[in-house]
Amino acid sequence: MPVAPPPLTRLPLNALRAFEAAARTGAFTLAAAELGVTPGAVTAHVKALEERLGAALFERQARGVRLTALGLAAVEELTGAFDALAGAEARLRALALPREVHIATLPAIAQLWLSPRLPALRAAAPEISVSITALEAPPNLKRSLHDLSLFPAESGGRLVAEDEIFPVCSPALAARLERVEDLGSVPCLSDTAWDRDWEVWLAAVGAKVAVRGPAFSLYALAVEEAVNGAGVLMGHGPLVAGHLARGVLVAPFAQRVPIGQGLRLWSARPMPKGSAAARVAEFLAYGWPT
Amino acid sequence: MPVAPPPLTRLPLNALRAFEAAARTGAFTLAAAELGVTPGAVTAHVKALEERLGAALFERQARGVRLTALGLAAVEELTGAFDALAGAEARLRALALPREVHIATLPAIAQLWLSPRLPALRAAAPEISVSITALEAPPNLKRSLHDLSLFPAESGGRLVAEDEIFPVCSPALAARLERVEDLGSVPCLSDTAWDRDWEVWLAAVGAKVAVRGPAFSLYALAVEEAVNGAGVLMGHGPLVAGHLARGVLVAPFAQRVPIGQGLRLWSARPMPKGSAAARVAEFLAYGWPT
DNA sequence: AGCTAGGGTCAGGAAAACTTAGCCATGCCT
DNA sequence: AGGCATGGCTAAGTTTTCCTGACCCTAGCT
Numbered sequence: 001m002p003v004a005p006p007p008l009t010r011l012p013l014n015a016l017r018a019f020e021a022a023a024r025t026g027a028f029t030l031a032a033a034e035l036g037v038t039p040g041a042v043t044a045h046v047k048a049l050e051e052r053l054g055a056a057l058f059e060r061q062a063r064g065v066r067l068t069a070l071g072l073a074a075v076e077e078l079t080g081a082f083d084a085l086a087g088a089e090a091r092l093r094a095l096a097l098p099r100e101v102h103i104a105t106l107p108a109i110a111q112l113w114l115s116p117r118l119p120a121l122r123a124a125a126p127e128i129s130v131s132i133t134a135l136e137a138p139p140n141l142k143r144s145l146h147d148l149s150l151f152p153a154e155s156g157g158r159l160v161a162e163d164e165i166f167p168v169c170s171p172a173l174a175a176r177l178e179r180v181e182d183l184g185s186v187p188c189l190s191d192t193a194w195d196r197d198w199e200v201w202l203a204a205v206g207a208k209v210a211v212r213g214p215a216f217s218l219y220a221l222a223v224e225e226a227v228n229g230a231g232v233l234m235g236h237g238p239l240v241a242g243h244l245a246r247g248v249l250v251a252p253f254a255q256r257v258p259i260g261q262g263l264r265l266w267s268a269r270p271m272p273k274g275s276a277a278a279r280v281a282e283f284l285a286y287g288w289p290t
Numbered sequence: 291m292p293v294a295p296p297p298l299t300r301l302p303l304n305a306l307r308a309f310e311a312a313a314r315t316g317a318f319t320l321a322a323a324e325l326g327v328t329p330g331a332v333t334a335h336v337k338a339l340e341e342r343l344g345a346a347l348f349e350r351q352a353r354g355v356r357l358t359a360l361g362l363a364a365v366e367e368l369t370g371a372f373d374a375l376a377g378a379e380a381r382l383r384a385l386a387l388p389r390e391v392h393i394a395t396l397p398a399i400a401q402l403w404l405s406p407r408l409p410a411l412r413a414a415a416p417e418i419s420v421s422i423t424a425l426e427a428p429p430n431l432k433r434s435l436h437d438l439s440l441f442p443a444e445s446g447g448r449l450v451a452e453d454e455i456f457p458v459c460s461p462a463l464a465a466r467l468e469r470v471e472d473l474g475s476v477p478c479l480s481d482t483a484w485d486r487d488w489e490v491w492l493a494a495v496g497a498k499v500a501v502r503g504p505a506f507s508l509y510a511l512a513v514e515e516a517v518n519g520a521g522v523l524m525g526h527g528p529l530v531a532g533h534l535a536r537g538v539l540v541a542p543f544a545q546r547v548p549i550g551q552g553l554r555l556w557s558a559r560p561m562p563k564g565s566a567a568a569r570v571a572e573f574l575a576y577g578w579p580t
Numbered sequence: 581a582g583c584t585a586g587g588g589t590c591a592g593g594a595a596a597a598c599t600t601a602g603c604c605a606t607g608c609c610t
Numbered sequence: 611a612g613g614c615a616t617g618g619c620t621a622a623g624t625t626t627t628c629c630t631g632a633c634c635c636t637a638g639c640t
Contacts, residue, residue, distance in 0.1 A: 008392055008423060008435050009326075011379050013303040014628080029586065036299075041629050043588060048627095053386035062637040063586050074382040081374035088367040089301050095363050096343035102298055133298060145298050304597080319617060331598050333619060338596095352606040353617055 011052060018045035019057060020082050023067055023075040034143075083142040090145055090269060094277070100129050101280045105150040107134040108191070108219035109263065112239040113161070114150065114284075121283055128276045136193075141268045147277040149266045150284070157266035158285050161238035165201050166256045168235035168244065169226055174252040177232070180207040187213035187231030189222045197234035204257040223249075238263055301342060308335035309347060310372050313365040317354055324430075373432040380435055380559060384567070390419050391570045395440040397424040398481070398509035399553065402529040403451070404440065404574075411573055418566045426483070431558045437567040439556045440574070447556035448575050451528035455491050456546045458525035458534065459516055464542040467522070470497040477503035477521030479512045487524035494547040513539075528553050 021031035022042055032039040050057050057071035067075065093100075105114060110132050121130065138151045152163060169177070173186065180202075188211035190198060198211050213231050216222040223240065226233040227248050235244075235251065243249035265285060271278040311321035312332055322329040340347050347361035357365065383390075395404060400422050411420065428441040442453060459467070463476065470492075478501035480488060488501050503521050506512040513530065516523040517538050525534075525541065533539035555575060561568040 008421065010435065011382070012627085013307065013375075016375070016379065016382075017303065027586075037628085038630055039587070040589080040631085044628075047588090053383065055386040060587070062635090063584095065587075070385050073385050074378070077374075077378035077381055081371065081378045084367075084371035084374050085303075085306070088364070088371045089306065091367055092301070092306075092364040093343065095360050096345040131298065145300065302596085317617075327597085328599060329618070330600085330620085334597075337619090350618070352604095355618075 011049065012045075015045040015049040015052075016078060017082060018042050019049050019071075020075065020078040022046060022058070022065070023071055024079055027064055034140075086143045086145075087269060090147075093145065094147070094275070099127055099276050100131065101148065101276050102131050102133065102146040103148045103150060103280070104133050104135050104139050104144060104146040106136070106152070108236075108239060109150055109152075110134045111220040112223065112242070113263065116242050117284065121280065124283070125276075125279060128280060130280060138266075139268075141266065144268055146268060147271070148281055148284075149268065150263060151266075152261050153264045154261045155264075157264040158281070159262045160265050160285050161263040162258065163262050164237045164256045164258045165197055165234050166237075166251050167201070167232045167253055168240050168249045168251050169232040170229040171247070171250050173229050173232065174250045177252040180205060180253060181209050183207075183211050183232060184209045189213050189225055189231045189233040190215045191219040191222050191234075192217045194219070194234070194236075197236075200259065201234060201255075201257050205253075205255045301339065302335075305335040305339040305342075306368060307372060308332050309339050309361075310365065310368040312336060312348070312355070313357055313361055314369055324433075376433045376435075377559060380437075383435065384437070384565070389417055389566050390421065391438065391566050392421050392423065392436040393438045393440060393570070394423050394425050394429050394434060394436040396426070396442070396509075398526075398529055399440055399442075400424045401510040402513065402532070403553065406532050407574065411570065414573070415566075415569060418570060420570060428556075429558075431556065434558055437557060437559075437561070438571055438574075439558065440553060441556075442551050443554045444551045445554075447554040448571070449552045450555050450575050451553040452548065453552050454527045454546045454548045455487055455524050456527075456541050457491070457522045457543055458530050458539045458541050459522040460519040461537070461540050463519050463522065464540045467542040470495060470543060471499050473497075473501050473522060474499045479503050479515055479521045479523040480505045481509040481512050481524075482507045484509070484524070484526075487526075490549065491524060491545075491547050495543075495545045 018031060018035065018041070021034050022028050025031050025034060028039050028042040028046070032042045035042070046057060053070075055070050056068050057074070058065040059068055103114065114132060118130065121128075133146060138149050138153075139146060141149065149157075150160065167183065167188075169186075176182065176186065188198060190213065192215050195215065202209060202211070214225075216225070219236075219239065222233050223235075223243065225231065226235075227243065232252070233240075235249070237256070240249055244251065265281055267277060267281060271281065308321060308325065308331070311324050312318050315321050315324060318332040318336070319329050322332045325332070336347060343360075345360050346358050347364070348355040349358055393404070404422060408420065411418075423436060428439050428443075429436060431439065439447075440450065457473065457478075459476075466472065466476065478488060480503065482505050485505065492499060492501070504515075506515070509526075509529065512523050513525075513533065515521065516525075517533065522542070523530075525539070527546070530539055534541065555571055557567060557571060561571065
C-alpha cells in the first residue's frame with residue numbers, strides 16, 4: 001500500500017487499454033473477450049492502475065463492477081484516444097500490407113454466402129489476399145482491424161443482398177409437404193441465433209402450426225442437415241440460394257417473407273479509391289466491375 | 291523471416307510508441323531518451339514492428355535513420371493518437387491526484403528561483419504537493435506529464451520574470467573591479483549552457499575585453515563559486531536576486547542588459563479554475579492572491 | 581440448497597522488455 | 611591519415627510484465 005505519491009512515470013499503456021475496455025463495455029469479462037485475454041488479466045491491469053493512481057476506478061459489486069466518478073470522468077477521453085490509436089494502427093497495416101483485406105462476418109454468412117464467391121474473387125484479383133474472420137456480432141468499427149464488415153442489419157453500409165425467409169428442405173422431404181400445416185408433422189430445424197424465424201414466417205403467412213425440431217448453433221450445419229433430409233429449415237434467401245440453384249434444397253412453399261433487413265457491408269475506415277479493400281467491397285456488392 | 295502474413299492481432303502498443311517517438315524525434319537515441327530507456331530497446335521495438343508489418347519503417351544509414359515512405363505516411367496519425375493518449379493520461383492523473391502539481395524547469399531555475407519560493411507556497415497551501423523535475427530543455431507540451439513548465443523563452447506562456455544579465459561577484463572581489471576592463475584580470479565564470487552571456491554583455495556595454503575562466507555545467511554551482519570569491523559570474527537577474535538581496539553577491543557594474551527573454555510559465559493543458567495547478571501557477575506568477 | 585454470473589486471488593510459467601557490453605560504419609577533427 | 615565521436619546493431623542475460631489455470635467468494639435465482 002504505497003501511500004507516498006508514485007514518481008512521475010507514465011502509466012502502463014496496456015493497463016490503460018484494459019481499463020478503457022472494461023469501462024466501455026461495463027464488465028471485465030467483456031473487456032477480456034475484446035482484448036483476447038482472460039478476465040483475470042483484466043482484473044490485474046485495473047488493479048495495477050488503481051494502485052498507481054491511488055484511487056479506485058471501479059466500485060466492485062457482487063455481480064459486476066460500476067465506474068466510480070473518477071473512472072467515469074476519465075473514460076471518455078481515453079476511449080477517444082484509443083479509437084484514434086486503433087485508426088492509426090489500421091492505417092499503418094493497410095499501408096504496409098496493401099494487398100490484404102480482412103473481412104468480419106457471421107459464421108453462417110462466411111460459409112454460405114462469402115465462401116462460394118471467393119473463387120471468382122481470387123480468379124479476378126489473384127494479388128489480393130482475403131482473410132475472413134467469423135464473429136458472432138459486428139465488431140466495434142472504431143476498433144476492429146478488419147477492413148470490411150458483412151452483417152445482417154436494417155440500415156447502414158451498403159446493401160449487398162436483401163434477406164427473406166422461407167422453408168427449405170430436401171426434394172424428397174418436400175414431396176411430403178403439400179400444405180403449410182404439414183410442417184407440424186416433420187422436424188423443423190432452427191438456428192439458435194435466429195430462433196424466431198419460424199414464428200415470424202408462420203405469422204406472416206397466417207398459419208397456426210406448432211413446429212418443433214432440433215436447434216443448431218451453426219446455421220451452416222442446419223443447412224447440411226436439411227440437405228440430408230433431416231427436416232425443414234427456415235431458409236435465409238442469400239444463404240440458401242446456392243443450394244436451391246443446385247437443387248439439393250427446394251422451397252416447398254411459395255411464400256417468401258422479407259424480414260426488413262439485408263446483408264450489409266461496411267468499411268471501418270474510408271477506403272482509398274482503388275485500394276484492395278475498395279475493390280473487394282465493389283466485387284461483393286456488385287460483382288466484379290467490367 | 292516470416293513471409294506469411296501475420297495473423298490479425300493488434301500491433302504491440304509499446305512498439306508503436308517507440309516507433310512514433312523515433313519517427314517524431316528523428317533518431318532512436320532521442321526516442322530512447324524521451325521514453326527513458328536505452329537505445330537498444332528502441333531498436334528492438336522498431337525491428338519487431340517492422341517484422342510484424344513485413345515492411346521497413348526506417349532506412350538505416352551510417353549515422354542515424356531516415357523514415358521510409360511508409361513510415362512517413364504513418365507517423366502523423368500515430369503522433370496525434372499518442373498525443374491524445376498522453377492528454378487523457380494526464381487528465382486521469384490530475385483527477386486521481388488533485389493535490390499534486392508537477393513542475394518542469396531548468397536545474398538552475400529550480401535551485402535558484404523556484405526553491406526559495408517553495409516554503410511560502412507550502413505555508414500558504416500545505417495541502418498541495420509540489421514536485422519539481424529538472425530538465426535541460428522544455429518538455430513536449432503535448433506529451434509531458436508535468437502540469438507546469440517554467441523555462442526561459444522569448445514569448446508564450448505567462449511572463450514570470452524578465453531576464454537581464456550583469457556581472458556579479460563576492461563583495462571582496464568587487465573591490466578590485468573599477469572599470470569593465472578590469473574583468474580581463476580576474477576569472478570570469480560561465481555556464482556551459484549559457485556560454486554566450488559574456489559575449490552578449492560585453493558587446494552591449496561596448497567593451498572589448500577578453501574574459502576567461504572556468505565553465506560550469508550547473509549554473510547553481512557557478513553561483514556558489516562566485517559567492518566563494520572564485521571569480522565574476524554573469525548573473526541572470528531572477529536567479530541571483532536572492533544572493534544580491536542577502537549581500538553575498540554584488541553587482542560591480544551598473545549596466546544590466548536585457549536579453550529579450552524572460553522566465554515564462556506554461557501549462558501543458560488547460561487548468562480548471564481553482565485546481566491545484568492553477569493555484570500554484572497563480573502563486574508563481576503574482577505571488578499568493580490575497 | 582444448489583446453480584450461475586461475475587470478480588478476486590494466487591502460483592507458476594511464458595513472453596516481453598530492458599540493460600550491458602561490445603561491434604561496426606561513417607564522418608568530423610586534428 | 612589517424613583518432614574520435616556519433617548513432618545504430620547484436621547477443622546474452624536478467625528483470626519485469628503479462629497471462630493462464632485453478633480455485634474461492636458473493637449475490638441473486640430457482
